[in-house]
Amino acid sequence: MIKFLKFVPVQLTFFLIFGILVGKHFPFSVDFVAEILLFLILLFGIVYYSSKNKISTISFAFLFFAITIFIGIASITFQKDKNKTNYFGNVFEFSKSSNPTAYLQITKTLKDTKYYNKFEAAVIQLNKTKTSGKILVNIQKDSINNTLELDDVLLTKVKFKAILKPKNPYTFNYKKYLENKQIFYQLTLSKKQYKKLPKQRITLNGFAFFIRKEINKSLQKNGFKNEVLAVINALLLGQRNFVSSDLLKSYAGAGAIHILAVSGLHIGILLWLLTWLFKPLHYLKNGKTIALISVVILLWMYAVIAGLSASVVRAVAMFTAIAISLNVNRLSNIYNALVISMFFLLLFHPFYLFDVGFQLSYLAVFSIVWIQPKLVDLIKPSYWILNKLWQLFTVSIAAQIGILPLSIYYFHQFPGLFFVANLIIIPFLGIILIAGIIVILLSIFNILPNFIAEIYNFIINFMNEIVAFIANQHQFLIQNISITFWMMIAVYIFILVFFKFFEKQNFKRVVLVLSSIILIQSIFIFQKYKLQTTNELIVFNKTKVSIIGIRSGEDFKIYTSNNKIDKYSEPIKSYLIGNGIYNVVISNQQRKLLAFNKINFLRIDSLSLYPVKLKKPVAIILQKSPKINLERLLKTMHPTLIIADGSNFKSYMVNWKNTCIKNKTPFYSTMQKGAYKIVD
Secondary structure, rough: OHHHOOOOHHHHHHHHHHHHHHHHHHOHHHHHHHHHHHHHHHHHHHHHHEEEEEEOOOHHHHHHHHHHHHHHHHHHHHHHHHHHOOEOOOOOOOOOOOOEEEEOOOOOOOOOOEEEEEEEEEEEOOOEEEOEEEEEEEEHHHHHHHOOOOEEEEEEOOOOOOOOOOOOHHHHHHHHHHHOOOOOEEEEEEHHHEEEOOOOOOOOHHHHHHHHHHHHHHHHOOOOOHHHHHHHHHHHHOOOOOOOOHHHHHHHOOHHHHHHOOOOHHHHHHHHHHHOOHHHHOOOOOOHHHHHHHHHHHHHHHHHHHHOOOHHHHHHHHHHHHHHHOOOOOOHHHHHHHHHHHHHHHHHHHHHHHHHHHHHHHHHHHHHHHHHHHHOOOOOOOHHHHHHHHHHHHHHHHHHHHHHHHHHHHHHHEOHHHHHHHHHHHHHHHHHHHHHHHHHHHHOOOOOHHHHHHHHHHHHHHHHHHHHHHOOOOHHHOOOOOOOOOHHHHHHHHHHHHHHHHOOOOOOOHHHHHHHHHHHHHHHHHHHHHHHOOOEEEEOOOOOOOOEEEEEEEEEEEOOOOOOOOOOOOOHHEEEEOOOOOOEEOOOOOOOOOEEOEEEEEEEEEOOOOOOOOOEEEEEEOOOOOOHHHHHHHHOOOOEEEOOOOOHHHHHHHHHHHHHOOOOOOEHHHHHHEEEEEEO
């Protein structure tokens, strides 16, 4: 591992990542970054040649790594759409016209919701100005019959809306998720609000979409439909949009969600198959090189057909590097191949760094390469089948060790039977993938025998049933796990030093292991202290439902008039996980007065009943659209604050806000500003 860290590409990748992080969180102008980078390169050249090629090691390293950091800053700065002069948000027409005439080109089909079909589109023109940049497009389901395809051009004249922040703490931040994909605005359209124009050009993604469409037509003719067709699309074509939410939950609960994404596992199997097919070329002159080029070309052709998604691109890039390592008989340097693939991926696609799939993918592969050989040596089964099962088991364990802290941090759950699903499915996944490729090829040429289609249909259905059965063992699915960012980092430090100690036992490594344990304990004690000493009142924002919570250290009491609300309901669930709170009491009593931080919070609901005299100071929470004369209420009670939650009619809140402004009383709308919080 120490030798690995001394490898120059590892160091370059580290400083490149550091530069990307700096460029992401600090706004630099393109000109400034370009000037600094050019200055550093010129300085490096001047110092190098003025010293007659005898530059000191420290000076060389400092300048070289400084240049790498600024390459990272430049990479993300140059690729930020907002820094481009032709970005639609920067042009005159966008800022001066409330409803500009926009030409949109569909670039990606997203998973639909109950009411909308969702697409990612490029804004290619505003009025008469050519533009660039991406936007989220929501089209009402009752106004379209799935007629939109990639590369379709839409003409519309609707106001662009900014993506809003989440209105409650610790809930999924869709705004941040889309920002990492450089999407900052959205459009919501009905059929009457857009016109479909002829396609202007066929892009690479559009061509791949056409191929997938023809493949799906041929599969449907051969009897594949519903969940089976959806799984084939996810398993072989990299399209998970058609998989139902229930089936996705089953695969996630069984710890087998990676099977439904074209990832390193699938590309690794495909690489093995292609390497085996082209092995006879090795006996020809330059045969190895020809075979390697052929394999790499076919891998990238497959990546194009699968839609060039982030997961497909990183997997193919990763295994392209591995294929090259295998070709030069340098499998021992697989670490180097992985790091080099990561370096170039981040160099050209710096936003991949903030993709959860990218992080989990590389962590899993590095863990398998580093940890699995140590685990597999613990036991040496005598029988071949037991030995293979043990190897497969250790691969699953190694991958889980690598991704577990990050996975819990993002998804707050741990599938206890993950190894069962992997032991049952993974040994046969290669056969399933190869058979799937054969089925697709035969169906395209319309020569797929019915019995083969029926067998493959049965196999996919059987795999789905196994996954559903494992996922239904709810006692083994640990959910609602709370872990902070710094605790996650501390756990990774422990994993790193523990397996270094596992490699070689000495006093220095014992100290490192013990120090990492002390670090985890220190973070735990600090978080426990913070949890026990924090008190707050929060008015959540939820449409048609009123929810108020009062937190006293580790205890949380919820006041709501809806008896269907429990601790697993959003936004309560996210709040509890985010704070690590497990002691929850829910009250459905209509308690009018809540005291917190020496303030009396008066709840006024649809009954519009309230006491006239109260001990001051008083803050009023309006719920369920009460029909009250707010101006009279303000003059008689003199509240310090009016809070209107998401259960009220929007028209009422507009009037209340105007009344408060007139009477110089602070007004807080959770629908506009998000949940209201006051901390003691």
